[in-house]
Amino acid sequence: xxxxxxxVEQRGAVxxxxxxxxxxxxxxxxxxxxxxxxxxxxxxxxxTQHCAVLTGNEKAFAAGADIKEMSEKDxxxxxxxxxxxxWTSRVTATRxxxxxxxxxxxxxxxxxxxxxxxxxxxxxxxxxxxPEIKLGVAPGMGGSQRLTRAVGKAKxxxxxxxxxxxxxxxxERASLVSxxxxxxxxxxxxMKTAAAIAAMPPMAAMINKEMVNLAFETGxxxxxxxxxxxxxxxxxxxxxxEGMAAFVEKRPGVWKGR
Ligand code: CO8
Numbered sequence: 001x002x003x004x005x006x007x008v009e010q011r012g013a014v015x016x017x018x019x020x021x022x023x024x025x026x027x028x029x030x031x032x033x034x035x036x037x038x039x040x041x042x043x044x045x046x047x048t049q050h051c052a053v054l055t056g057n058e059k060a061f062a063a064g065a066d067i068k069e070m071s072e073k074d075x076x077x078x079x080x081x082x083x084x085x086x087w088t089s090r091v092t093a094t095r096x097x098x099x100x101x102x103x104x105x106x107x108x109x110x111x112x113x114x115x116x117x118x119x120x121x122x123x124x125x126x127x128x129x130x131p132e133i134k135l136g137v138a139p140g141m142g143g144s145q146r147l148t149r150a151v152g153k154a155k156x157x158x159x160x161x162x163x164x165x166x167x168x169x170x171x172e173r174a175s176l177v178s179x180x181x182x183x184x185x186x187x188x189x190x191m192k193t194a195a196a197i198a199a200m201p202p203m204a205a206m207i208n209k210e211m212v213n214l215a216f217e218t219g220x221x222x223x224x225x226x227x228x229x230x231x232x233x234x235x236x237x238x239x240x241x242e243g244m245a246a247f248v249e250k251r252p253g254v255w256k257g258r
Contacts (some may be wrong), residue, residue, distance in 0.1 A: 006020055006036060007020050013195070015043045017052060019055070026063060027067070028062050028066060028110065032066075036054075040090070050197070050200075051096065053100075054101070061100070061110050061126070062107075063105045084141050087142070097118050099194055100116075101123075102128075103183050104125055108129070108130060108131060109140075112143040120178060121179055122179070123180070124180055126167070128159075151175060203237055204237075214227065
């Protein structure tokens with residue numbers, strides 16, 4: 001399927017999505033949101049696809065929500081359209097794993113979108129920031145919450161109140177990103193990592209993702225109980241039998257995805 005603002009291709013079991021508005025530094029307008037919602041839903045529903053990578057170009061992952069589009073809307077428009085709520089309700093509802101591969105600017109909504117990924121791989125050129133304060137607003141797509149959970153209060157306050165950018169080295173030190181790689185290797189590294197995840201037993205990958213996300217949603221006792229229950233569900237899968245048998249027989253596992 002062709003989209004207006006993103007490119008989507010399948011490489012084996014990995015779906016690669018590329019935000020494609022280079023003339024606006026990949027600013028996220030409503031069309032990008034619509035395209036990504038559809039692309040993520042298609043990825044989630046496709047039984048041949050087991051991991052996804054979302055990326056931009058070398059200059060920008062995304063330089064924020066589209067300021068030109070937002071400048072024409074008033075408060076009632078934002079409220080009545082529940083502008084950008086689809087990121088939270090639809091994109092983050094993706095059950096299969098996905099990685100954000102970030103080079104260049106990831107600002108405002110761009111940083112917030114990257115933080116919706118299961119993890120971020122950064123090029124050494126990546127720059128993260130929540131500069132909304134300079135526009136008289138504040139993060140509106142989860143930035144104040146996800147950034148704070150990722151990097152802690154001091155750094156999140158510093159970023160949100162000054163609007164400054166954080167480079168890749170600082171982002172890795174602050175645990176905003178899982179790894180930094182040279183820019184020229186970013187896509188290869190992301191695709192290799194995604195292929196490694198896609199080669200895992202698919203249900204186990206989905207449940208591992210759900211388990212880690214629990215840590216952000218519920219208290220410790222409830223999370224530990226849910227973790228145990230999810231573990232027990234995985235024990236009932238054919239892939240658990242196969243995975244353990246393959247280990248004992250010293251051979252690679254062959255997954256059924258159930
Ligand atoms: N929106 C629209 N267009 C943009 C954006 C953007 N966020 N960022 C860049 N562009 C456009 C520029 O207008 C320019 O277009 P043109 O050539 O037509 O003038 C083109 O991209 C290239 O940009 P620059 O010439 O500015 O490139 P520079 O390399 O000089 O500067 C910067 C790069 C520093 C990234 C600069 O472009 C910049 O500061 N951009 C804005 C960054 C920003 O403030 N982002 C946050 C936006 S607000 C937000 O994301 C809020 C999300 C929450 C919404 C929740 C709603 C409920």
